[in-house]
Amino acid sequence: MEDRAMRKCFAILAAAALPLAACGEAEKSVDYYLKHLDEARKKTARCQSNGDAGVNCGNAAVAIKRNAEEQFKRERARTEKNLKNGSIWPTWNGK
Numbered sequence: 203m204e205d206r207a208m209r210k211c212f213a214i215l216a217a218a219a220l221p222l223a224a225c226g227e228a229e230k231s232v233d234y235y236l237k238h239l240d241e242a243r244k245k246t247a248r249c250q251s252n253g254d255a256g257v258n259c260g261n262a263a264v265a266i267k268r269n270a271e272e273q274f275k276r277e278r279a280r281t282e283k284n285l286k287n288g289s290i291w292p293t294w295n296g297k
Contacts, residue, residue: 234261242263
């Protein structure tokens with residue numbers, strides 16, 4: 203009987219300790235950081251200075267990289283469009 207009571211007590215203590223174990227920073231997704239790029243940059247800087255490698259650090263870094271890739275694609279498409287229509291080349295009259 204004592205063994206059974208001890209197991210029950212341990213189960214209750216383990217269940218009570220679970221919320222305390224998750225007291226760290228809430229996990230944020232890559233999409234969240236894509237919408238909040240300033241926060242992503244700050245988080246990445248903090249992670250690099252502290253040497254952290256948590257989920258949020260990785261998600262923030264991925265969001266920054268994705269944003270840079272998307273920006274590069276937009277700029278490349280704009281340049282290709284300007285090349286095709288000739289607006290990238292300067293003219294004497296400024297048009």
